Amino acid sequence: MRPELSFEQAPPLDAPLRFFLAAPWFGAAAGALLSISGGEALASRWTPAALAATHLLVAGFMLQAMCGALLQFVPVATGGNVWRPRWVAACTHPVLIASASLLAAAFLSRHGALFAAAAYGFALALGCFGVVVGSALWRTPARGATLAALRIALTGLGATAALGIVLATGIAHQAGWPVQAVTDLHAAWGLGGWALILLAGVSFAVVPMFYLTPAYPAWLTRGLPVLALGLLLAWSARFAAADAAEAALFQIAGFGLGGLFAAATLRLQGRRRKSGDASLLFMRTAMLSLLALPAAALLFVALPELRPDPRAAVWLGVLALVGVFVSAINGMLYKIVPFLGWLHLKGLAGPRESVPTMRQIISERAMRGQFRLHLAALSMLLAAVWLPALARPAGLLFLLSCTWLGWNLSAAAGILRDFRNRIRANAGDRRS
Amino acid sequence: MSALTESLRHHHGYCDDLFAAAETAVAAGRWTAAQQALPDLHAALESHFLGEEEILFPAFESATGMETGPTQVMRFEHEKMRALLVQMGDALAEQDAEQFAGAAETLLILMQQHNMKEENILYPMCARTLAGQAAVLEPLLRERLRRT
Numbered sequence: 216m217r218p219e220l221s222f223e224q225a226p227p228l229d230a231p232l233r234f235f236l237a238a239p240w241f242g243a244a245a246g247a248l249l250s251i252s253g254g255e256a257l258a259s260r261w262t263p264a265a266l267a268a269t270h271l272l273v274a275g276f277m278l279q280a281m282c283g284a285l286l287q288f289v290p291v292a293t294g295g296n297v298w299r300p301r302w303v304a305a306c307t308h309p310v311l312i313a314s315a316s317l318l319a320a321a322f323l324s325r326h327g328a329l330f331a332a333a334a335y336g337f338a339l340a341l342g343c344f345g346v347v348v349g350s351a352l353w354r355t356p357a358r359g360a361t362l363a364a365l366r367i368a369l370t371g372l373g374a375t376a377a378l379g380i381v382l383a384t385g386i387a388h389q390a391g392w393p394v395q396a397v398t399d400l401h402a403a404w405g406l407g408g409w410a411l412i413l414l415a416g417v418s419f420a421v422v423p424m425f426y427l428t429p430a431y432p433a434w435l436t437r438g439l440p441v442l443a444l445g446l447l448l449a450w451s452a453r454f455a456a457a458d459a460a461e462a463a464l465f466q467i468a469g470f471g472l473g474g475l476f477a478a479a480t481l482r483l484q485g486r487r488r489k490s491g492d493a494s495l496l497f498m499r500t501a502m503l504s505l506l507a508l509p510a511a512a513l514l515f516v517a518l519p520e521l522r523p524d525p526r527a528a529v530w531l532g533v534l535a536l537v538g539v540f541v542s543a544i545n546g547m548l549y550k551i552v553p554f555l556g557w558l559h560l561k562g563l564a565g566p567r568e569s570v571p572t573m574r575q576i577i578s579e580r581a582m583r584g585q586f587r588l589h590l591a592a593l594s595m596l597l598a599a600v601w602l603p604a605l606a607r608p609a610g611l612l613f614l615l616s617c618t619w620l621g622w623n624l625s626a627a628a629g630i631l632r633d634f635r636n637r638i639r640a641n642a643g644d645r646r647s
Numbered sequence: 648m649s650a651l652t653e654s655l656r657h658h659h660g661y662c663d664d665l666f667a668a669a670e671t672a673v674a675a676g677r678w679t680a681a682q683q684a685l686p687d688l689h690a691a692l693e694s695h696f697l698g699e700e701e702i703l704f705p706a707f708e709s710a711t712g713m714e715t716g717p718t719q720v721m722r723f724e725h726e727k728m729r730a731l732l733v734q735m736g737d738a739l740a741e742q743d744a745e746q747f748a749g750a751a752e753t754l755l756i757l758m759q760q761h762n763m764k765e766e767n768i769l770y771p772m773c774a775r776t777l778a779g780q781a782a783v784l785e786p787l788l789r790e791r792l793r794r795t
Contacts, residue, residue: 424760
């Protein structure tokens with residue numbers, strides 16, 4: 216593989232699309248699990264149902280969407296030449312789906328062999344994916360803040376996966392790991408090092424592009440990923456010895472960095488020159504949630520009656536996973552999938568042939584409807600942590616919202632398939 | 648950023664302003680304003696495309712011998728943007744705000760992605776390769792863009 220610049224728009228459509236189409240169904244499974252388990256699932260972050268639902272979201276919904284986004288984004292934004300994206304997607308995607316499903320089953324059944332199978336699956340698929348995407352990211356001659364952020368994010372994914380595999384194989388083989396401390400570190404690298412830095416790196420490029428805003432300030436794009444990495448490395452050196460106060464300090468500092476990014480994004484979106492749409496509503500929900508995280512964490516530390524309550528950590532988890540990451544991914548998918556679809560059809564059609572525009576591929580009405588359902592689900596999930604009777608309806612709403620997202624994306628894929636067939640049939644008619 | 652491509656980079660921002668004006672006018676139902684704004688955008692983009700296709704790209708292709716590489720991808724994207732501008736014009740003539748918004752949304756992302764690749768990758772390559780010809784090419788480019 217030569218370190219050449221990729222000038223093609225993107226990999227073949229089906230490489231990222233298969234990840235995007237699968238993602239919502241993991242969210243739907245998490246919602247279904249909560250609606251079956253009820254309020255007990257949210258009593259602590261350590262209940263089997265909470266652990267299974269968390270991993271359906273992070274290792275299912277989020278990982279699927281983020282791997283698909285990387286395959287698409289690395290060539291376009293950094294000129295990185297991803298080696299055989301269609302082949303990489305075809306090999307890693309089924310293994311990632313199986314591994315995330317096995318992991319959720321392992322948490323529910325506490326079966327050691329399932330943990331081991333999930334761990335080996337993730338090691339194989341993420342190892343392969345990381346080598347290919349990492350090679351593209353480190354060999355591109357391009358420079359810039361987005362590239363630096365993507366490199367740090369991929370390093371974060373590697374650390375998260377390694378710690379997760381250590382935990383899963385440790386449980387499978389009943390090794391005596393300090394499970395809670397390693398889990399905290401695994402979660403910090405996953406949410407801070409991988410998810411937040413990837414979201415920031417992608418946003419640095421796409422927020423000005425999607426909403427016609429000014430660029431992010433250079434001090435933020437250069438400083439934020441490096442500061443987050445520094446904080447995670449410092450926490451990794453201290454986590455085994457740190458007391459509760461030091462741990463809380465690191466957590467609030469990490470949330471504070473997220474809050475800074477959210478404030479900068481909201482400020483830019485306020486200065487946008489483009490009319491608002493459903494995708495912007497999702498992104499604003501994500502950024503308001505990210506802004507609320509440090510405030511809520513501070514409040515929980517300050518209130519002595521809440522400090523020992525295990526539901527405080529669950530509430531922060533719901534806000535981070537559903538409020539920040541599911542919202543942001545949902546909003547970005549509503550730009551990325553219709554645009555890639557249009558690009559794909561335009562590449563197949565003749566210069567004078569018209570193809571459906573983005574809003575004909577997914578209508579604004581369908582996206583806004585799903586946004587309202589997502590907002591209702593998020594609000595009820597946050598309330599259900601404190602009012603367990605709401606857990607089942609909250610899970611059901613989240614199931615419905617993710618199903619609607621999955622439906623909107625699948626319907627878009629159907630429109631693309633129909634037009635592709637029509638274009639090919641027309642081309643066949645012209646030849647004969 | 649080299650002086651050679653600085654005017655093109657600056658012109659991207661100018662085209663963004665014209666895009667925002669056209670989109671905002673249609674979204675607000677101000678059809679008369681939109682009928683002024685869309686041709687302005689169309690003219691500005693066309694002069695930008697021609698500046699690249701007739702001045703910058705041929706110089707780059709002749710200096711590097713690369714005629715099927717990045718410049719060809721950029722030319723293909725120019726064609727796609729031209730087709731979307733026609734769709735927007737048709738929607739404007741029929742006062743179809745939804746159709747206009749769909750084509751405008753698509754044009755915006757295509758345009759921004761295209762600009763990002765040019766500013767981050769192609770323009771620096773051109774600046775390096777054509778450093779010796781910058782004094783000749785730069786005024787020609789500026790003159791081409793000034794026509795809008």
